[in-house]
Amino acid sequence: MPYEHSNRLSRREFLLRLAGGTVVCLTAEEIWSLASWAQTGERTSDPEFITRVSRPQDLESPPQWLTSWLTPNNRFFVRSHFGPPSPSSLKDWQLHVEGDVKQRLTLSFSDLKTFEAVTLHAVVQCSGNGRAFFRPKVPGAQWEKGAVGNAKWTGVRLGDVLKRAGLGSKAKHVQLLGADRPVLPTVPLFIRSIPIEKAMHPTTLLAHEMNGEPLPMLHGAPLRLIVPGWAGDSCVKWLTHLTVQEEEADGFYMQTAYRIPMIPVQPGATIHSSQMIPVTEMPVKSIIARPLEGAKVLGGTVQVEGVAFTGEGEIVRVQISMDEGKQWHDADLGEERAPYAWRLWRYVWKGTKPGIYTILSRATDSRGHTQPMVTPWNPGGFLWNAVDRIRINVTG
Amino acid sequence: MFRPSQPMVRSLLTIVCLIGIGIRLTSALGESVVVAGGVGEIPTTERQALGLLHARCEVCHSADLIIQQRLDREKWIAIVNKMVHWGAQVSPSEQEVLLNYLTTHYHLDAPPEQRSAKGTSPGSALRGTASYPTGESRRGKALFAAHCVACHGVDAVGMMGPKLAANPILLENERFWETVLDGRGAMPPWREALSPQEIADVLAWLKTLE
Secondary structure (H helix, E strand, C coil), X not given: CCCCCCCCCCHHHHHHHHHCCCCCCCCHHHHHHHCHHHCCXXXXXXXXXXXEEECCEEEECCHHHCCCCCCCHHHCCECCCCCCCCHHHHCCCCXXXXXXXXXXXXXXXXXXXXXXXEEEEEEEECCCCCHXXXXXXXXXXXXXXXXXXXXXXXXXXXXXXXXXXXXXXXXXXXXXEECCCCCCCCCCCCEEEEEHHHHHCCCCEEEEEECCEECCHHHCCCCEEECCCECHXXXXXXXXXXXXXXXCCCCHHHHCCCEEECCCCCCCCCCCHHXXXXXXXXXXXXXXXXXXXXXXXXXXXXXXXXXXXXXXXXXXXXXXXXXXXXXXXXXXXCCCXXXXXXXXXXXXXXXXXXXXXXXXXXXXXXXXCECCCCCCCCCCCCCCCCCEEEEEEEEC | CCCCCHHHHHHHHHHHHHHHHHHHHHHHHCCCCCCXXXXXCCCHHHHHHHHHHHHHHXXXXXXXXXXXXXXXXXXXXXXXXHHHHCCCCCCHHHHHHHHHHHXXXXXXXXXXXXXXXXXXXXXXCCCXXXXXXXXXXXXXXXXXXXXXXXXXXXXXXXXXXXXXXXXXXXXXXXXXXXXXXXXXXXXXXXXXXXXXXXXXXXXXHHCCCC
């Protein structure tokens, strides 16, 4: 593997130290680099986040936050495998472009800014958002609804950077690596890749601003990838290395994790690895933000609202049902819209009588894709997009 | 103007801390465990498993990732194998202890994770009294090697966790016991995994280090 766990212990050294014998004083840098849970010192995350994992931090937005067109940075869900890298490892940050290119590039942050600036809106959603709803249950962070946000991203096109380097004849994939490192050197690095067509797509962005602010550390400062329409596992944070190559990235996080069956499978089934393909595009999805699950709501007029988004194309319709899908009623779509962004929606349910109700929401996109009643089971619990549902108690 | 007195602030803080501890205990374990002044009522294998979770699993990730899972034995075996493959220091016999614990508490039909605080006020029998057990450093050395070395390093010189050799906290009984029993930051709570006597043994050994 060409990337070193710099300032880290080899497995052997680590074991030796565990086993005892030698007294070794680590340098402050070593201690800091091992202490990936030290996080960033940024203490601005909203305290109302749902903590799925406290170290490394995985934070989910509660559903009621999914009512704004742009998700504020301090309310945007947080997910990574190892937590942010140490600040010192980013001190002399550079972006390396290598592999099958005509000319290797080493770009500083100011070099990057010489490329044409691009701003776009895009949903970023963890591919495991909704994993908690799969039955039988599958391992992994048990995200429910809120591992998703919509932001305005500013950066430069990945394609422009690759064009400057010049693609070689075997350029089929671009491998992505960030500066984050696991606690133990024996844990595989988070190495991902995207196909060259997606890398050269004009909306695939090396982003350094989020909602008009410098990218926060928890969201990948100084540079992360944004792949509009694709799930978050491709949107690698703290980027340092782009490698152009013929093959998909090797290693656990590309070849084992973040893969789904290419054919429908029985729930709970074991699937051969040759039948699994990488998670890429997000399927059409709507989420009910309000009322909350189990809420007591005063009868008369009940307002139901939320967000809807899809991978390619745009949301053309969101429908609400109060009778388990027998009748569907069109919700009003919000005015703010952009390719790859989400669309707010709202349905005003008038003449509501007291009782317990299940409310369903269902989105349809411009390709005619509609949310299913149940998402086909997959062993990683990825890409949940079933019709959303809440139960509420309407009181008199 | 109303100004809270120092003791009042302190007792308010204590109440807040105790509430916090109650939440932590139940949320870290997903169930309420009755702890009457120590670990007397927890079976030995459970204590051993909790010790392994703290010392071998929580080196890399917090316990909440574990206790939110609801999996059958086959899946738990696959996960433990993956972690061992990735460097978790768990021997085959320890794996068995861990697996039994995980499949007993976090199987497919286990109740959903408790997010609310309940259970007894833990450790109150110890906190605030001067009657900590007297430790024996010989036993403490072995306990440290089994439970603490992964984070605090050989001879407690510090690694992911802080250096403990000659650390002033060793002389501050209240703060030391609170940190060990209830955890702090990345430090897991050891209340159910180690007995007060065992903690005192570790403390005694730490005090022998330069």
